[in-house]
Amino acid sequence: MRVLFARVASGLLLTLFALLLPIAPILLAVTTGKLSFVRRYPTTVRKSITHMRQLIVTEALTRFFSGRGHQPEADVAAIGGHCNRCGNCCLDRKCMFLEVDGENRVACGIFGTTLRALGNCGDYPGSQYEIDLYDCPTYYVIPISQLKSRTTRDRTAHPVDTETVFGESR
Ligand code: SF4
Numbered sequence: 001m002r003v004l005f006a007r008v009a010s011g012l013l014l015t016l017f018a019l020l021l022p023i024a025p026i027l028l029a030v031t032t033g034k035l036s037f038v039r040r041y042p043t044t045v046r047k048s049i050t051h052m053r054q055l056i057v058t059e060a061l062t063r064f065f066s067g068r069g070h071q072p073e074a075d076v077a078a079i080g081g082h083c084n085r086c087g088n089c090c091l092d093r094k095c096m097f098l099e100v101d102g103e104n105r106v107a108c109g110i111f112g113t114t115l116r117a118l119g120n121c122g123d124y125p126g127s128q129y130e131i132d133l134y135d136c137p138t139y140y141v142i143p144i145s146q147l148k149s150r151t152t153r154d155r156t157a158h159p160v161d162t163e164t165v166f167g168e169s170r
Contacts, residue, residue: 002066002067003062003066005065005066006061006062006063006064006065006066007062009061009065010055010059010061010062010064010065013061014052014055014056014061017048017052018052021045021048021049022045024037024044024045024048025037025038025040025041025044025045026038028044028115031113031114031115032110032113032115033113034109034110044096047096048096050094050096051091051094051095051096053094054091054092054094054095055091057092058091058092058133060091064119064120076127076128076141076142076143076144077142077143077144077146078141078142079125079126079139079140079141079142080139080140080141080142081138081139081140082138082139083138083139084105084137084138085105085106085107086105086106086136086137086138087100087105087106088134088135088136088137089121089124089125089130089134089136090106090108090121092134093106097109097110097116108121124136125139127141128141
């Protein structure tokens, strides 16, 4: 039932996006404060279409509405690792807001805006399911059992490296 609701909600939102496509550059400029969306109108519309297609291919909206990617897994204590800015989780590098530097590392072009906060990008990854989904090369799940045994062992050796365990660089 939850997945059905998510699919319907996703379909309705994508339909709304499609209807708003002609004024998408204006809406994006207003919501992000970036006038470049309007200045580069044809590019923004073209990227919007690609973005919508990727939302369908990756079922990102369905997962957003159903919460599948964030369902707690039985043996997950924390997410470890860091982001190497490969862009896999950015709709397989086809997110319209993606910016790529000279070393092929990605950055979010709308980082810090309300529009980004509305999505679930900042929460990635929340589970092994999501790590696998985008083939993230650097984050990993730390099982509860592993964390417990490590904490016990480290009490006598050295403290747990919380920066690595809780992924401060995310
Ligand atoms: S979170 Fe993982 S998949 Fe996403 S950009 Fe960083 S390293 Fe790549």
